[in-house]
Every structure is written in C-alpha cells, then in structure tokens.
Amino acid sequence: MANVPQIKIPATYMRGGTSKGVFFRLQDLPTAAQVPGPARDALLLRVIGSPDPYGKQIDGMGGATSSTSKTVIVDRSARPDHDVDYLFGQVSIDKPFVDWSGNCGNLSAAVGSFAISSGLVDPARIPSDGIAVVRIWQANIGKTIVAHVPMTGGSVQETGDFVLDGVTFPAAEVQLEFMDPAAEEEGAGGAMFPTGQLVDQLEVPGIGTLAATMINAGIPTIFINAEAIGYTGAELQDAINGDPKALAMFETIRAHGAVRMGLIKHVEEAARRQHTPKVAFVAPPRDYVASSGKPVKAIEVDLLVRAMSMGKLHHAMMGTAAVAIGTAAAIPGTLVNLAAGGGEREAVRFGHPSGTLRVGAQATLVDGEWSVTKAVMSRSARVLMEGWVRVPGDAF
Incomplete structure (x- = not known):
C-alpha cells in the first residue's frame, strides 16, 4: 500500500x-x-x-x-x-x-x-x-x-x-441575542408552531398518545411532560443513557414528532436527520442533586428540563434548545409555560442535569400568530x- x-x-x-x-x-x-x-x-x-x-x-x-x-x-x-x-x-x-x-x-x-x-x-x-x-x-x-x-x-x-x-x-x-428565533424549517412554513397548536396530541405507536408542544425556535424541539413517560424531570444521564428501552422510546417519539412537524415525510428518514428535532421533557420544580454533586433547590428554578441530543440525554442543555425553552415559556399554554407555573413571563431559570440556566424571551400575539423578536442568554x-x-x- x-x-x-x-x-x-x-x-x-x-x-x-x-x-x-x-x-x-x-x-x-x-x-x-x-x-x-x-x-x-x-x-x-x-x-x-x-x-x-x-x-x-x-x-x-x-x-x-x-x-x-x-x-x-x-x-x-x-x-x-x-x-x-x-x-x-x-x-x-x-x-x-x-x-x-x-x-x-x-x-x-x-x-x-x-x-x-x-x-x-x-x-x-x-x-x-x-x-x-x-x-x-x-x-x-x-x-x-x-x-x-x-x-x-x-x-x-x-x-x-x-x-x-x-x-x-x-x-x-458572552451575551448572545438570538434574533427572531423561530426557525425557518423546510416543510414547517416558517411557523413557530408548525401544527398551529400550542399543545398537540402526538400518537406514538407502542408508547401511546402524548401531549406535546412542538416548536420551531432556536432549533425544532418536541416538549413532552416528564410524568407522561414515567420520569420526574430530575434524572441525570445514567438514568436514561444506560437504558436501551428508554433511548429507543425517545427516538420513536422524535421520529413521529418530526413527521408531525413537517420536517420529514416518513419516520424512517429520522435516522438520517439525527441533529433535529430535539426531544425534551419538562416538569415542575423539585429538589435534586446535579451531576457535579451540587444541590439544586426547587425554589431556585421555575421548572426542570431534560433534553436528548444525538440519541443521548445531554449532560447540561443545548444552547439552541435553551432558546426553545425560553421562547415556549414566554407563551402561555405551552407545556413549558405550564410546567413553570403558567402565566406571562419574559425569562425562566430551569434546572438541567448539570445545574441551572436562565434564558429570556419576549413573545407577542399578532393576528393570532405568536412571534418572538429575540431570545437572550449568557454563555462563555x-x-x-x-x-x-x-x-x-x-x-x-
């Protein structure tokens, strides 16, 4: 050779x-x-x-x-x-x-x-x-x-x-401003909520019908309630990444959600599109211990969020998914907003496996359509x- x-x-x-x-x-x-x-x-x-x-x-x-x-x-x-x-x-x-x-x-x-x-x-x-x-x-x-x-x-x-x-x-x-974060996804018509609903009933074969908020903001994301799939929202990576059945469940939810969002036409196509959409599950605040050993108290956060990335539970939170969280939290009636207690809000602090993160977004309803001018968060x-x-x- x-x-x-x-x-x-x-x-x-x-x-x-x-x-x-x-x-x-x-x-x-x-x-x-x-x-x-x-x-x-x-x-x-x-x-x-x-x-x-x-x-x-x-x-x-x-x-x-x-x-x-x-x-x-x-x-x-x-x-x-x-x-x-x-x-x-x-x-x-x-x-x-x-x-x-x-x-x-x-x-x-x-x-x-x-x-x-x-x-x-x-x-x-x-x-x-x-x-x-x-x-x-x-x-x-x-x-x-x-x-x-x-x-x-x-x-x-x-x-x-x-x-x-x-x-x-x-x-x-480093402060980041994500301007007009509703994603322009092919098949989604540029809509923040591609189905036209803040909460859908997503039928997933072998799993059931799940309430889901499907949003294009930062990155296409499917939000579901932790309780509906047997979780508390306080899980760390090992609880899910070491469970092949759980990983398969999340991938099935992701594939059917992608079809419902108009991102793909058939569930089989999801295997060639691993980066999007994301699947995240939300829950009201509760005490837990982060992966570093740091205690996170319920009073320190507005809600708990765990998100899947490339087939595994993310160790913290993807920045684009944080934009989706902030945007959805700002819109009354989404599952994210409801997990945070409902009502109008311009920022949330959520708990993730590594700790907490604050993200802000301002939402407005114009002619029946929700829009967000920007989402803001700090990184380094x-x-x-x-x-x-x-x-x-x-x-x-």
Whole structure:
C-alpha cells in the first residue's frame, strides 16, 4: 500500500458554552472542501475521527459525545449588517454523515471571539477595551445572532468570573441575542408552531398518545411532560443513557414528532436527520442533586428540563434548545409555560442535569400568530488549542 502523507489545515479547538468543536476559517480549508458536498463532509468526519464503530473517536478530535463531535466554518459575510457567516456541522460518532440541519447554540458563543481573533471582523468595529458587538449570520437556519464579546487591551477577554453550570472553570461572560428565533424549517412554513397548536396530541405507536408542544425556535424541539413517560424531570444521564428501552422510546417519539412537524415525510428518514428535532421533557420544580454533586433547590428554578441530543440525554442543555425553552415559556399554554407555573413571563431559570440556566424571551400575539423578536442568554467561550489539524491526504 502506497504511503499517503498527511496534510495540515489551520484550525482552532474551542469550548463554547458546554460544547467543544474544531473551528475553521473557510479560506483555510482545502479547495474541494470550501464548498458543500461529499469532500467537505469526508474531511470533517476524518478530522473528528468518525465513523468510529468503537464509539470513542480515538483517531480524531472528537470527544465521543454529541457535545464534543462538532465542527464550525466561519467566513466574512457579504450580507448587509453582518460581520461573519457561521456554519455548523454536527458530526455523527458512529455513522458516516455530518448533519447540517440545525445550529449549535453553545458553540455560537465562541463564533464571535474566533472571528475577531482570526481577522474576520472589521478592526474599526472592535474596541480595544469594552464590548465588541459581532453580528453573525447563522447559515444553517438563516438567522441572525448578535454576540457581545468582551475585549481587554485589544484582545478578546476569555478569563473572568462568570460561572456556567456544566463548565468546571469560570470564564468571561458572552451575551448572545438570538434574533427572531423561530426557525425557518423546510416543510414547517416558517411557523413557530408548525401544527398551529400550542399543545398537540402526538400518537406514538407502542408508547401511546402524548401531549406535546412542538416548536420551531432556536432549533425544532418536541416538549413532552416528564410524568407522561414515567420520569420526574430530575434524572441525570445514567438514568436514561444506560437504558436501551428508554433511548429507543425517545427516538420513536422524535421520529413521529418530526413527521408531525413537517420536517420529514416518513419516520424512517429520522435516522438520517439525527441533529433535529430535539426531544425534551419538562416538569415542575423539585429538589435534586446535579451531576457535579451540587444541590439544586426547587425554589431556585421555575421548572426542570431534560433534553436528548444525538440519541443521548445531554449532560447540561443545548444552547439552541435553551432558546426553545425560553421562547415556549414566554407563551402561555405551552407545556413549558405550564410546567413553570403558567402565566406571562419574559425569562425562566430551569434546572438541567448539570445545574441551572436562565434564558429570556419576549413573545407577542399578532393576528393570532405568536412571534418572538429575540431570545437572550449568557454563555462563555475559550480557545483550548490553535495551530493545525492533520488528516491523511486521501481522506476526502
């Protein structure tokens, strides 16, 4: 067998929120991978170390979880009033595909700082000290994200005292505004509630008929009540990820919900669309102990939420799902709103497996249609390593 030398590609390994991913400038990718298609997908799969039948991604940059099997491509934006275009690829761990169907809200927190440090933002828009406002076009879903990135001495400030549950060490706070977060999903007609209902009765063969709030905001999400499927809402990862029957149940709910939302035509298509929609279950507040051992008291939260990501219970909460939670909570009558006690509200603090998170959203009802101008939450981000990532020259 002929020896194929490795090639090296400029890349940055970053944490954003409770996720990690490999970031690229579009211009740094090999020519064949600068456009969407099989070459780009093959390259990113090899970078991350997928598909890996062992499920460990030992021969790549992935961390063997949905939160760490991620890639980002950033480029200067040609769109008016935007600084950069941001494209997110969720890389499957054990299957040979990259899912481009949605955004990653956690890694969104790192896009602004990466763009500044990589020379993709007009220097005239970057203060030496203070807050740099980076206008990001999220290319997967066609939405605007505004990142407020702290600057100190002409450089992105990454250290600080902002604590984010699910992240071990404090860092600098990055506020994110998800503008007009109702997702423009194919088949959903751009509607926040694709079925036209705040609560549907979702028939799931072998499981039953479940009350469900299905919403396109941040990312398409199916919310169900924890009690309806035998949970309390205080579960940690092991309680579900170690239960094959539970995982199969959630995937069945996800597939039938995706059909009902108009995202796919047949349940079989769900296997090729793992990133969206998400399934989450909600419950009223109760005391529990987070995965770190930290006690979370019922009085500290408005509701409990647990969410599935790429077939597993997420260790904290996906940023895009947090947008969906905040949006649904702001609309009286949704299952999320009812779990939080009902009524009108502009922000909620919810409990997740790693702790708590606050997210805000303002909803208005116009001509019978709900709309949300923006959802707001705080994350943090940090460069972990930068330089080059290497892959075999015949990998794509």
